[in-house]
Amino acid sequence: MEVNCEGCAGCCLDWRPLLEEGTYDRDRGSIRDGDGDQDPIDDDPTFVALTRETVRTYLEQGVADALTPRLWHARDEREGVEIDGRQVAAVAGRPVFFVGLRKPPKPVAPFDLEEPSWLATCVFLDPTTLQCRVYGGELFPEECGAYPAHTLTLEAQTECERVEEAFGGDRLLESAVAEDLDGLLLGDTAIGEKLFCHPRPAALEGVIDRLAAGVSTTEDRAEAIAVAAASSPGTVAISESHYDRAKARALETMRDGVADEDESASGGEPGASGDGASENGSWVGPAIDEWRRRAEADGTVPDPEVASDIEDGRGAPATPGWDTVREENHRGEKRR
8 A cells, every 4th residue: 555644644643633623523542443432541543552562672772751551431331440430441350451652742734734733743753854753663663554554454544534634635545455464453362462451450540530631650651561561462461570670661761761850840941951861761751841841831833843952952863854755765666
């Protein structure tokens, strides 16, 4: 299949705020989750569920701060457990969840819009080029690359088609899906591989409310990441030894990478002490913190090129730019 992503990034951000209220009906997570009967606790319409191996890779590479969990409302009491006054979807009494990528607010101008807006945007998306900073690398999730093929396989509308309807243009250029498409894990086959089961519902008290409000903590995210990393395909059980190591690793890297809260509270300039991360930390946590601070500080929307300070200046991988992509595609066509 073939898609046209230049100037779009519709799969990587929540573009609903760009539309007039009531003009466009978008599902909240049902496309990605493969089950439209259960609404997610959060409000991310383009959540991509990552596999256990991807979660482990992020842990090993010290970028656990890029990850966040997703849980769902249960259809009824028989299929859920009560946490924070809500019926949360569960399997065998264990709350189930996905792990995906965080979406901090960033100033972006997709779909050839002239003015940027603060939109919830994938942590790895460069606001300036609207390209993925980890595309083709070890951190690029296979699940991101498989969309919209998985969506088409589920006979659902792709984000490409939604963008076409709302803003015009041609995004889904060729919709034939390979017969040997793999990686689409649904139902029981997803358990322990993409759909994780938390063994201690009581540990999620407070977490559900924070996820719903979009204010999850480092501890909240580390807990889910550790359970996912300690899971085994085809079973609801987890390895406690793997859980302990994963939790410690997640907290270590996430705290190393986060700017000092006392400094921020006292009016210290974000990134004033260098790249905002410790020697062992990554650019991810500090960049997310600063995007949030800037979005909440005032109502102005900066030029997307401010990402050169917030992300590139902290060590984020560069993107090639669309001129390079077009040149490579042209060379490939000539070789064929």
